[in-house]
Amino acid sequence: MAxxxxxxxxxxxxxxxLMPAMRRSSAxxxxxxxxxxxxxxxxxxxxxxxxxxxxxxxxTAGEIARRTGLTxxxxxxxxxxxxxxxLVERMADANDRRKVLVRVREDKIGPIGALFSPLEKSIxxxxxxxxxxxxxxxxxxxxxxxxxxxxxxxxLNGGK
Amino acid sequence: MAxxxxxxxxxxxxxxxLMPAMRRSSAxxxxxxxxxxxxxxxxxxxxxxxxxxxxxxxxTAGEIARRTGLTxxxxxxxxxxxxxxxLVERMADANDRRKVLVRVREDKIGPIGALFSPLEKSIxxxxxxxxxxxxxxxxxxxxxxxxxxxxxxxxLNGGK
DNA sequence: GCCATATCTCTCATTTACTAAGATAAATAG
DNA sequence: CTATTTATCTTAGTAAATGAGAGATATGGC
Numbered sequence: 001m002a003x004x005x006x007x008x009x010x011x012x013x014x015x016x017x018l019m020p021a022m023r024r025s026s027a028x029x030x031x032x033x034x035x036x037x038x039x040x041x042x043x044x045x046x047x048x049x050x051x052x053x054x055x056x057x058x059x060t061a062g063e064i065a066r067r068t069g070l071t072x073x074x075x076x077x078x079x080x081x082x083x084x085x086x087l088v089e090r091m092a093d094a095n096d097r098r099k100v101l102v103r104v105r106e107d108k109i110g111p112i113g114a115l116f117s118p119l120e121k122s123i124x125x126x127x128x129x130x131x132x133x134x135x136x137x138x139x140x141x142x143x144x145x146x147x148x149x150x151x152x153x154x155x156l157n158g159g160k
Numbered sequence: 161m162a163x164x165x166x167x168x169x170x171x172x173x174x175x176x177x178l179m180p181a182m183r184r185s186s187a188x189x190x191x192x193x194x195x196x197x198x199x200x201x202x203x204x205x206x207x208x209x210x211x212x213x214x215x216x217x218x219x220t221a222g223e224i225a226r227r228t229g230l231t232x233x234x235x236x237x238x239x240x241x242x243x244x245x246x247l248v249e250r251m252a253d254a255n256d257r258r259k260v261l262v263r264v265r266e267d268k269i270g271p272i273g274a275l276f277s278p279l280e281k282s283i284x285x286x287x288x289x290x291x292x293x294x295x296x297x298x299x300x301x302x303x304x305x306x307x308x309x310x311x312x313x314x315x316l317n318g319g320k
Numbered sequence: 321g322c323c324a325t326a327t328c329t330c331t332c333a334t335t336t337a338c339t340a341a342g343a344t345a346a347a348t349a350g
Numbered sequence: 351c352t353a354t355t356t357a358t359c360t361t362a363g364t365a366a367a368t369g370a371g372a373g374a375t376a377t378g379g380c
Contacts, residue, residue: 014295015287019280021302023215026189028309030208034229035316043337048190062357069194074338076359081337098346098357115316120179122308126301127175134297135174141286141298142181148282149188155278156195203366221329234367236330241366258328258375 036115042085046078047112050087050104058103060093087112196275202245206238210247210264210272218263220253229317247272 009017037044045068052067053059059067065075079102082088086108093099127135169177197204205228212227213219219227225235239262242248246268253259287295 009292009296011288011290011292011295014292014299015284018287018295018299018302019283020215021299021306022283023211025302025306025309026186027208027212027215028306028313029186030190031229031313032309032316035313038229039316045337048187060357061359071339072358073340073360077337096347096357100358118315119308119312122312123179123182123305124175126304126308127178128171130171130297130301132169132171132174134294135171135178136169137290137294137297138301139174139178139181141290142178142185144286145283146181146185146188148279148286149185149192152279152282153188153191153195156192156199156275205366222327231368232329233331233369237366256328256376260329 032119036112039115040112042081042087046081049078050082050109050112053088053102054104054106054109058091058101060099060101062099064102192279196272199275200272202241202247206241207272209238210242210269213248213262214264214266214269218251218261220259220261222259224262 033047034044037047040047042050049064049068053064056063056067061072061075061079064070064078065072068075070078079088079090079100082102083090086105088102088104091101091103093101127138130138193208194204197207200207202210209224209228213224216223216227221232221235221239224230224238225232228235230238239248239250239260242262243250246265248262248264251261251263253261287298290298
């Protein structure tokens with residue numbers, strides 16, 4: 001229905017509708033993260049940070065600080081909170097004993113993953129309705145938009 | 161290139177690549193918002209909230225609280241901060257004098273819009289390369305994913 | 321119309337989490 | 351071995367959220 005209607009519009013009109021649709025969807029994504037965090041009982045930046053560690057593998061406090069833009073003191077507190085909930089654990093780095101490696105306790109994060117799966121299922125259902133070509137278009141767009149976003153973030157943060 | 165490669169893959173493989181691409185792109189979107197907020201001199205939830213009011217038109221404090229999940233006390237402080245920067249103004253609601261309408265001062269947010277426009281331009285350039293049908297696919301996806309996100313957020317917050 | 325109740329925003333005390341500065345400990349360079 | 355650098359943690363101060371509740375206005379039953 002949306003598809004049928006949209007397919008009769010000109011490119012310009014479609015682009016005009018896409019921008020706000022993206023904004024809305026991304027705002028809803030933020031709300032989703034917040035809602036999950038509330039259920040889990042952590043604040044949403046802690047949850048994002050947990051995801052980050054999961055994505056990048058065991059990380060030192062300094063790496064986390066650099067990636068998140070937090071100060072070292074804030075990261076100490078963040079790890080303390082996640083550790084108190086048994087979601088991560090601190091490990092000594094064998095090579096450099098100043099470092100503290102933070103590792104996600106994958107055996108303890110099952111319930112968090114379960115909170116994400118209804119969304120993943122819904123999104124999966126939407127994606128299942130697309131052709132291979134349509135999926136390729138979506139993938140292309142997300143990869144390219146991710147790149148320009150990161151480039152712009154670097155521009156905004158770096159000097160200027 | 162990404163397109164060419166992707167178009168030769170099976171649907172399953174494409175979906176498998178899409179999920180992380182979406183996560184990355186959305187994480188980059190969060191970083192972008194934070195970087196802009198820092199430039200503007202507000203915290204990032206205040207900026208998101210400003211965007212929300214702009215998107216939905218003049219809103220009462222209660223509506224903002226409901227949409228953001230903040231408490232009424234937090235919303236008062238949030239509006240105070242935005243008002244102090246002259247980015248919004250409080251107006252009495254003529255019909256219900258308990259209510260306070262918050263309106264974005266569109267004449268004062270130009271510099272903020274300017275910070276977003278390089279990104280919009282880059283995204284626009286990406287979109288310009290797609291056919292009408294491809295744009296329709298993207299629009300369809302963003303509209304539908306926005307809907308399922310909001311539905312899931314409601315489910316997470318409402319009871320259960 | 322009047323009263324009880326509900327709704328809406330704001331206030332205030334408390335709590336949470338961040339920053340900035342600096343202390344501590346370990347690694348590395350000279 | 352000493353000086354410097356690197357990495358994390360500690361602490362004091364600050365910003366912003368929560369939760370409880372006050373004050374003002376609206377609404378529905380009588």
